[in-house]
Amino acid sequence: MTHNGKTTNIGILGADGRMGAAVIRAIAEHPNARLTAAVTAPQSTELGRDAGVVSGGSEIGVSLSADLKSALNACDVLIDFSAPKAAIDAALILAGTGHSGRCHAMVSGTTGFTKTEDAAFEAAANEISLLRSGNFSPGVTALSALVELATEKLGRGWDIEILEMHHRHKVDAPSGTALLLGEAAAKGRGLDLSQSQVLSREGMTGTRRDDDIGFATLRGGGVVGSHEVRLASSLEMITLSHDAFDRSVFARGALSSALWLVDQPKGLYSMRDVLGF
Numbered sequence: 001m002t003h004n005g006k007t008t009n010i011g012i013l014g015a016d017g018r019m020g021a022a023v024i025r026a027i028a029e030h031p032n033a034r035l036t037a038a039v040t041a042p043q044s045t046e047l048g049r050d051a052g053v054v055s056g057g058s059e060i061g062v063s064l065s066a067d068l069k070s071a072l073n074a075c076d077v078l079i080d081f082s083a084p085k086a087a088i089d090a091a092l093i094l095a096g097t098g099h100s101g102r103c104h105a106m107v108s109g110t111t112g113f114t115k116t117e118d119a120a121f122e123a124a125a126n127e128i129s130l131l132r133s134g135n136f137s138p139g140v141t142a143l144s145a146l147v148e149l150a151t152e153k154l155g156r157g158w159d160i161e162i163l164e165m166h167h168r169h170k171v172d173a174p175s176g177t178a179l180l181l182g183e184a185a186a187k188g189r190g191l192d193l194s195q196s197q198v199l200s201r202e203g204m205t206g207t208r209r210d211d212d213i214g215f216a217t218l219r220g221g222g223v224v225g226s227h228e229v230r231l232a233s234s235l236e237m238i239t240l241s242h243d244a245f246d247r248s249v250f251a252r253g254a255l256s257s258a259l260w261l262v263d264q265p266k267g268l269y270s271m272r273d274v275l276g277f
């Protein structure tokens with residue numbers, strides 16, 4: 001992907017988290033991106049420290065701060081890997097009439113939103129350029145297109161089940177990626193995911209309904225992110241799967257998305273728009 005040689009100023013929300021650190025490292029390696037703001041939670045013990053050092057690299061002259069409004073005056077685009085409340089607060093400030101700062105674009109990878117929170121967050125896209133994805137890896141973006149194609153072509157008679165495994169520190173389930181793949185499967189089959197999803201199973205569940213889309217969640221160790229979509233008929237089964245080996249794959253995808261988004265008009269975008277799937 002080309003970036004027409006200009007330098008884009010980037011702010012990161014969730015700067016001292018696992019993904020925040022990975023994004024800061026990715027920015028440091030990119031010739032057309034510059035970190036200009038690093039925001040974390042008010043209670044963080046890292047406040048005031050240099051963002052480059054906190055991310056495990058060398059000093060870059062940007063201190064970690066809890067001042068989101070100042071950060072939004074210092075960047076062209078905000079990359080968010082934090083928590084649902086923090087992400088929604090940032091989107092509301094950006095979209096609000098009181099915001100006159102330079103930033104009018106936000107890339108968000110935060111997961112774990114309720115349906116109500118999803119709607120509140122995405123409403124910001126009426127005023128700003130907002131790109132969100134449950135997974136910024138090119139591989140998962142391709143996988144979601146493959147899942148949609150397979151479920152569309154195979155049609156009924158193939159049961160859809162989605163399995164995910166993540167590290168022991170993850171706080172939400174099912175993962176944003178599992179839900180994204182569920183949306184793709186539902187779209188291909190012509191279903192509404194909110195009507196079809198079975199997010200977990202326990203006890204006397206009864207038999208499976210034809211249009212169920214089942215989810216299963218595993219947590220353990222340092223697993224970066226593994227997903228499987230199983231399509232099972234009575235005679236055979238297809239397994240479409242993806243494994244992320246390193247968080248840098250998400251960080252680089254989010255950064256490419258941010259460099260793409262700054263040139264887009266306001267609206268809601270996904271990784272599939274960035275990669276042309």
Ligand SMILES: NC(=O)C1=CN([C@@H]2O[C@H](COP(=O)(O)OP(=O)(O)OC[C@H]3O[C@@H](n4cnc5c(N)ncnc54)[C@H](OP(=O)(O)O)[C@@H]3O)[C@@H](O)[C@H]2O)C=CC1
Pocket residue numbers: 013014015016017018019020039040041042043044045081082083085086108109110111112133134135136137172176250
């Ligand atoms: N879409 C994708 O490709 C990917 C998405 N994710 C998602 O990104 C999110 C973050 O993941 P990860 O980095 O592993 O989690 P971490 O817990 O390591 O990081 C989250 C960071 O956000 C900070 N934070 C919390 N509240 C606020 C706030 N109000 N303002 C500013 N910062 C805040 C936390 O600070 P503190 O610790 O002090 O609370 C922490 O530094 C999760 O939702 C995860 O699912 C993760 C990987 C890839």
Ligand SMILES: O=C(O)C1=N[C@H](C(=O)O)C[C@H](O)C1
Pocket residue numbers: 111134135166170174175176177178224225226
């Ligand atoms: O929390 C994580 O780590 C990840 N979260 C995202 C998700 O919820 O799918 C993406 C990735 O799988 C890692």
